[in-house]
Amino acid sequence: MKSKLISVLTLAILLPFVGFAQQLNSKCNLLPYSIFKAASDKSPVVLKVLGTSPQFGEIPKHTGVSAYNHLKSVYKKNTKNSRAEIDDLLQALGYTGFNDPAFTSKSLIPETLPAGTIGWMGAYSRGHKYAWSTLGNAFPTFKVYAKGGDCFLYIMKKCGNAFYPPAPNCPVSPCPCPEGYTCNSQGCCEKTPIVNFCKTQTINITGTGQVSSGDVMTTSKTMEIVAVNSTSGSTKGLLLGSYPVSVRSTYDFNVKGEAQYSKTVEVCTDVNSAPAPMNLSLPLNLNYKITKNDVLVGDGEKLYLNVTDDQFKALSKAYKAVNVTSTSTPNLEVAAKKVSSSTATETASSTFGGSDPKCADQKINFFGKTEIKDGSVKSATNDVTIIGVYKKTGKLDKGETPEKYLCLGSFQVPVKSAYEFTTSGGSDVSKILRVCTKDGVAPADQNINVPVKMTYNFTKQDVSLGDYNKIYVTLTEKQYKALSKNYNRCCTEGGEGKCN
Numbered sequence: 001m002k003s004k005l006i007s008v009l010t011l012a013i014l015l016p017f018v019g020f021a022q023q024l025n026s027k028c029n030l031l032p033y034s035i036f037k038a039a040s041d042k043s044p045v046v047l048k049v050l051g052t053s054p055q056f057g058e059i060p061k062h063t064g065v066s067a068y069n070h071l072k073s074v075y076k077k078n079t080k081n082s083r084a085e086i087d088d089l090l091q092a093l094g095y096t097g098f099n100d101p102a103f104t105s106k107s108l109i110p111e112t113l114p115a116g117t118i119g120w121m122g123a124y125s126r127g128h129k130y131a132w133s134t135l136g137n138a139f140p141t142f143k144v145y146a147k148g149g150d151c152f153l154y155i156m157k158k159c160g161n162a163f164y165p166p167a168p169n170c171p172v173s174p175c176p177c178p179e180g181y182t183c184n185s186q187g188c189c190e191k192t193p194i195v196n197f198c199k200t201q202t203i204n205i206t207g208t209g210q211v212s213s214g215d216v217m218t219t220s221k222t223m224e225i226v227a228v229n230s231t232s233g234s235t236k237g238l239l240l241g242s243y244p245v246s247v248r249s250t251y252d253f254n255v256k257g258e259a260q261y262s263k264t265v266e267v268c269t270d271v272n273s274a275p276a277p278m279n280l281s282l283p284l285n286l287n288y289k290i291t292k293n294d295v296l297v298g299d300g301e302k303l304y305l306n307v308t309d310d311q312f313k314a315l316s317k318a319y320k321a322v323n324v325t326s327t328s329t330p331n332l333e334v335a336a337k338k339v340s341s342s343t344a345t346e347t348a349s350s351t352f353g354g355s356d357p358k359c360a361d362q363k364i365n366f367f368g369k370t371e372i373k374d375g376s377v378k379s380a381t382n383d384v385t386i387i388g389v390y391k392k393t394g395k396l397d398k399g400e401t402p403e404k405y406l407c408l409g410s411f412q413v414p415v416k417s418a419y420e421f422t423t424s425g426g427s428d429v430s431k432i433l434r435v436c437t438k439d440g441v442a443p444a445d446q447n448i449n450v451p452v453k454m455t456y457n458f459t460k461q462d463v464s465l466g467d468y469n470k471i472y473v474t475l476t477e478k479q480y481k482a483l484s485k486n487y488n489r490c491c492t493e494g495g496e497g498k499c500n
Helices: 002-017 026-030 064-077 079-092 309-316 477-483
Strands: 045-047 108-113 118-121 131-135 139-145 152-156 162-164 181-183 189-191 197-228 236-269 278-281 284-297 302-306 321-323 338-341 358-391 403-437 446-449 452-465 470-474
Touching (some): 064 108, 108 152, 197 284, 197 358, 236 302, 236 309, 236 470, 403 452, 403 477
Parallel strands (some): 197 302, 358 470
Antiparallel strands (some): 108 139, 118 162, 197 236, 236 321, 236 452, 338 358
């Protein structure tokens, strides 16, 4: 008595943990054998005892090997034409029959079916017909899966009878259920009801960008170089000649851009709390282009050198006097600043205040574009050194070089540079949001202009003349001899200047 009580308690403890798989497909009910039928609308017969009408006979042990060996013996003896019945049953499960190499002892899985399991039980009468039954107790069985499929049936250990719990005929799918579905009492999946709430969510847009670059532009212009003594008020000058003067204009330029924007959107959510703010990073595409570059040296046609009385006298020994005419210095102008931005308007989104919100996807496009046309003019005074060069011909002394140099002085020369440029900044980012609507129809795309703020400046805007502010003029032998009495290579005589 005590031993039986322990067995009952053990069974009561284990049964809640012993489950049985659900047929995954209602097509299992259509397999070509009489046992594979859908559920009956009749009340099932309650079976509390098995073995009164055995089909394939009792299986000795509750192992797959024992069940396979038992069925093999029954198949070999062919009692009551059981061989054909076993073949038909296994063929319905996709095997060629009992001798299919795929059907082995591993195909018979020991399992205990709990009380209350409903299905078709075999061997209730001659011909092995099947009756709609419910298990009154838990019974040990052997599960047999279809070959390569989800369908299965059971062979009862006590009587060897086939038992088939039908697959549920579900409109969606039988259990287990995919995400978003719940298993109901009939073993079918039904969509889990979702309660929607309309909550506001803030979208924060931020973006930054920076681009820096520079360039060197070189031009050349033939100019008359004239030495004048402005302190004497003389209208005479000394023409040092006409020479191509190279001009190098150098610049460094940078552009910075930033975008900031916030918008509140009524979103559809399944939780009754406001969602956290959404932070979107806006990529900024920045660019700049120099559209015009002008440089003005001296008065544009002549390069006037303001010399002292002594320098004028010294230079007059080598150069002829010319009249100094006043010329109007042209102005460098740049275009007026012009700013153009994208003018997209924000589409107003209707607020949904109903008690039964519906959800739909809406695409919100955030984009912006700013273009600025502007210019920069810079005036400066360059310290320019004039160097006379005489090239000796004929026989040279030992160690003598043919080029002879005289520094004729350093002079202040006005220069002016002007640039026109275009800067542009563009950005766009899109986001699909689940929003609240009255009818569940997706609203039209919403376009929102995001202002782009740009700052720009020249960090360097320089002009140099000749060879890094050195201009070389050609001297004849006569000029070289006349000037060498007052000038040398280092400008220490004949006037102020820098040694070169």
